[in-house]
Amino acid sequence: MSFLTVQKIHHTYFTKDTSATALSDISLAVEEGEFVSILGPSGCGKTTLLSIISSLLPPTQGTVLLENKPISTAKNDIGYMLQQDYLLPWKTIEENILLGLKLSKQLNEKTKLAALSLLKQIGLTGVEKQLPKQLSGGMRQRVALVRTLATEPKLLMLDEPFSALDYQTKLKLEDLVSQTLDEFGKTAILVTHDIGEAIAMSDRVFLFSPRPGRLHKTFHIPEELRKVPPFEARNHELYSSIFQTIWKELESLDQRNE
Amino acid sequence: MIRETNKVDLLHKNYLQSLKVEKRWVRFYQGIIFLLFFSSWEISSQNRxxxxxIFSSPSKIWNLLIAKMQDGSLVTNLGVTLTETVFGFILGTLLGTILxxxxxxxPMISKILDPYLVILNAMPKVALGPILIVAMGPGYPSIIAMGAIISIIITTIVVYTSFKEVDPNYVKVLQTFGATRFQCFKEAIMPASFPTIISTLKVNVGLSWVGVIVGEFLVSSKGLGYMIIYGFQVFNFTLVFLSLLVIAVFATIMYQLVELLEKKLIKE
Structure with missing residues (x-):
């Protein structure tokens, strides 16, 4: 059995006038320590799937198992990082990164020190007593990463966490996140619409087609790209050929829908 | 380089100076309006x-103020009204926020109560006065209830709207950590709505004064509202104006206190 198993997920949103199927028959598996990406145009149900996996949203049909247990029993094993940092603006950085520990009643001297040292490790020193608005966008997203990692989740969900940042910051953060996750041996699922980001960061890329969201194709990223940091992967000779392949696949999806 | 910084310093000084001058002019004109108002009032009253x-005059009001201070009746009445207003204000805001x-x-309760809130909000609350007084007796409780009831519903509606408008992603972040609904409320909804709650406080200061004064009109035994209605009945309009001015001063003080609280609570 895999680390994470998603079995035959269907999800439909109901409104007064319509019912919209966001996900249709999604099955996939992720191994421990693996980094996978879900790539697809808007409307392919990427965020819906993440919400289902992190048990924020009960699916219409299907099950999700984490280490062979239903995810509803493993709430604190899953960390979630959103498109924007959503640090609580009235709390200091320290209070923000300890939030998850506090809510799940795991806050003690040991976990507190671990969280604070994680903050240092990620290159933020002397900001503990500052408020989020005193920090730049990239710094805030790093704080959000620390906040997510502080509760030591086994599985990390990254919902387009770099999309609100400027390009340079984004590239730097990709490297940092990738390196941090490697160090801790975390399993992660990244949702993105950026083909390059998916290739540079992941071991596998799931390409989703829209309306309703389906798993269209899975791409395995070659070993050479997987072992180098994202920034170097983008400059690797294999990178552009994979980019082309995925690009063509996305194009064919577009044409099919027109 | 040094010359550059000197220049910037000088410009900054000039800028501060210009701010100061502007503030002085504002104060000057405010003073002028004050003096003009009271002196023209006095003069036109003196010259009939x-x-x-009916319109009394500032000098008469001043003399009455001294007299009422000396016999202690102003302080007693003011004390009564202030107590009622403060309690009514706190009660109204607190109950409104709890609601x-x-x-x-x-969400179910909110859907069920929606039409009733609309009706209660549209209804003029002071019209409930006679019922309150009969039900709770002519004294502090019914007048405090008047001060509170006038602001409860509007506080409920405004604060509830701000609760609903809190960015759902903050709640999502908390939920990913397994937060309960109470934890979401305490950590995100409540602190995010603090600015709105404070601004309803400002509105409620004014509203509670209205409720309490009307309550005192009806009960007619103590307080500044009683002084007004008594002055009206015996045709002593100097007393009416005195009460009005005292109300204006203390309502302003309460408003300033709320602003002070706002500055303290919302760290900029």
């Missing part, structure tokens, strides 16, 4: 351009 029996929290807690 306006009826001194808003209940509505946020249960």
């Amino acid at each position: 351009w306006i009826d001194p029996l 808003a929290a209940i509505l946020w807690w249960s």
Whole structure:
């Protein structure tokens, strides 16, 4: 059995006038320590799937198992990082990164020190007593990463966490996140619409087609790209050929829908 | 380089100076308006351009103020009204906020109560005065209830709206950490709505004064509202104006206190 198993997920949103199927028959598996990406145009149900996996949203049909247990029993094993940092603006950085520990009643001297040292490790020193608005966008997203990692989740969900940042910051953060996750041996699922980001960061890329969201194709990223940091992967000779392949696949999806 | 910084310093000094000058002019004109208002009031009353029996005059009001201070009746009445207003204000805001929290807690309750809130909000609350006085007796409780009831519903509606408008992603972040609904309320909804709650406080200061004064009109035994209605009945309009001015001063003080609280609570 895999680390994470998603079995035959269907999800439909109901409104007064319509019912919209966001996900249709999604099955996939992720191994421990693996980094996978879900790539697809808007409307392919990427965020819906993440919400289902992190048990924020009960699916219409299907099950999700984490280490062979239903995810509803493993709430604190899953960390979630959103498109924007959503640090609580009235709390200091320290209070923000300890939030998850506090809510799940795991806050003690040991976990507190671990969280604070994680903050240092990620290159933020002397900001503990500052408020989020005193920090730049990239710094805030790093704080959000620390906040997510502080509760030591086994599985990390990254919902387009770099999309609100400027390009340079984004590239730097990709490297940092990738390196941090490697160090801790975390399993992660990244949702993105950026083909390059998916290739540079992941071991596998799931390409989703829209309306309703389906798993269209899975791409395995070659070993050479997987072992180098994202920034170097983008400059690797294999990178552009994979980019082309995925690009063509996305194009064919577009044409099919027109 | 040094010359550059000197220049910037100088410009900054000039800028501060210009701010100071502007502030001085504002204060000057405010003072002028104050003086003009009271002196023209006094003069037109002295010369009988306006009826001194109805419009009184600042000097008469001043003399009455001294007299009422000496016999202690002003302080007693002011004390009564202030106590009632402060309690009515706190009670109204507190109950309104609690009600808003209940509505946020249960969308079902909120749907059920929606039309009733609309009706209660549209209804002129002071019209409930006679019923309150008969039910609770002519004294502090019914007047405090008047001060509170006038602001409860509007507080509920405004605060509930702000609870609903809190960015759902903050709640999502908390939920990913397994937060309960109460934890979401305490950590995100409540602190995010603090600015709105404070601004309803400002509105409620004014509203509670209205409720309490009307309550005192009806009960007619103590307080500044009683002084007004008594002055009206015996045709002593100097007393009416004195009460009005005292109300204006203390309502302003309460408003300033709320602003002070706002500055303290919302760290900029």
